Amino acid sequence: MDEIQSLLHGFVVALSLKNLALMFVGIVLGVIIGVLPGLGGANGVAILLPLTFSMAQSPGGTTSAIILLSCIYWGALFGGAITSILFNIPGEPWSVATTFDGYPLAQQGRAGNALTAAFTSSFIGALVAVIVITFLSPIVASFALEFGPPEFFAVYLLTFCAFIGMSKEPPFKTLASMMLGFALAAVGTDPVTGALRMTFGTEKLLNGFDFLVAVIGLFGIGEILLTLEEGLEFKGTRAKINMRVVLETWKELPRYWLTSLRSAAVGCFMGIVPGGATPASFMSYGVARRFSPDGDKFGTGMVEGVVAPETAAHAAGTSALLPMLTLGVPGSPTAAVLLGGLLIWGLQPGPLLFVEQKDFVWGLIASMYLGNIAGLIVVLTCVPLFAAILRIPFSVIAPVIIVICAIGSYTVHNSIFDVWMMVVFGVAGYVFKKLNYPLAPLVLAIVLGDRAEASFRQAMLVSQGELGVFFSNALVGTMTGLALALLFWPLASWALGRFRPSA
């Protein structure tokens, strides 16, 4: 049991006083970020990433930095449930399904039960995902050690084709948005030849578009603009959680063990293949409704309807880190930002991480166990405090959030040009959201663009320009084939629907 040994070592790393303190700071910040409109996991981590640049320089600092940032992510995952249940406003896209039954429960005066159920199932979902990561990631990593450039490109291809095949958005919009991301990633100095691409003589574009600025603009400013359309008022129900309500709910929860298990499985699967937390939460809500004996009462305030999406969302959000760590391919936008952080700190995500940076990897995995326990305690005890944040009027909170976003964009490269780019990306994010252009593949393409291009070019160099290299052995052939199948899946299902007689 090598994994157990490594994990115990990881706990030694994560249990230092400094790391524990960072864990709590991260969770609290994360919940606040998750509660605030316009700030979410991805852009919250993006804004705080520059603050870790100096932290990561000290010995062991990268581990502390990743613990801080990943705990912000866990906190944001927890925080999304608070706004969905109390205010009927999903703080995060993956909490939309939580509003279906969470808000009716709150209106019936059972907000405490709904919140306890949400937090507990989030915790269970995350726990299952972390266990999966603990035992599966060393296997995936050792498998991936054998990968060459063609295999890596096939993994990238699979990731991006999965977005087209599995997303709810129209496939051609997904394709356009993803390829725009690759084009933006290509701007600047070509890493191989040093040629300047698409800079058009301006110095400002020499370094290309930074994905952190794009994330802050697309998700942060875009979200604020969308929220504004709904008006300036938030109306919410009050919630109090005391020990009695918690225990009462915990007594009820074991009844839904099958739903939890099913949702956790859906979540882990959707997190590892880049489906993401949002579709996972919807999917498991749908599955739970179909299989539950009270299925027809879903939507009127069933605790089970809160358990299903929350378990899945948290499981997916957590397991999205598995491909990020082992293959260098993130499963969600927030995982993409964390991957960007690793690159900035000078770590190479991918299978070698498990060989060369044992402290880092296992410290992070151990911190996932601890961080989620810390998270559960923090949210259960401090809900009224976090809910109070949403009672701050929007005319105060909106400009403050925009100021925070501006500071975040500026600190990436100390450049005001980046702040302008943030505004441009913000408008783009607003329009894309309204027109159903998905943002996740765009962000992933900006982050992975250079690496995907590099592995493509290396593979082509090996094969002297023959595309056949992507089918040259069973492994790479299977991945490429699977990728192409996913790519053409929307076309196939459209054709099937067309030729099948309409019922």
Place this chain on the structure above:
Amino acid sequence: MSTEGEKRPAFGHKSAEMVVAALFFLLGAIAVWDSVRLGARWADDGPQAGYFPFYIGLIVCAASAVNLALAWLSPRQKDRTFVEVGQLKLVLTVLVPAAIYVALVGWTGIYVASALYIGFFMRWLGKYPWWKVVAVSIGNSVVFFLIFEIWFKVPLPKGPLENLLGVG
């Protein structure tokens, strides 16, 4: 905010779709054009600098052409509202001051600009009494100053006021 005029559509969904698809096409075309300039072929030493972006640009153009066509073909009767006049006004009341704010940052530094921006927002949209406006906007900048300059030692843009106070 619920008068008749405010609910009027400012843009239709269909025209918004078409404009965005056309912009995508334009960006794709720029990528293709610049890649051809750099060389998008196979040279003796492997792919040229424009090889990868060339195909990326082509796919952007192709995908947005399909999107444009789909938007064009969508029936007029089914056209939904993209944004209502009232909503657009609200969005612009954030966006325009935000742009002015970014322009101000380069001139007065981020702390003064942020205080002005938050103050303007609270007074104009929130109709708060002046003492609250002043307290929140200046308090916010002081807190950020402490966090970034003192605690994390991350220098943010500063202007004449900070120089005057001797902290620039």
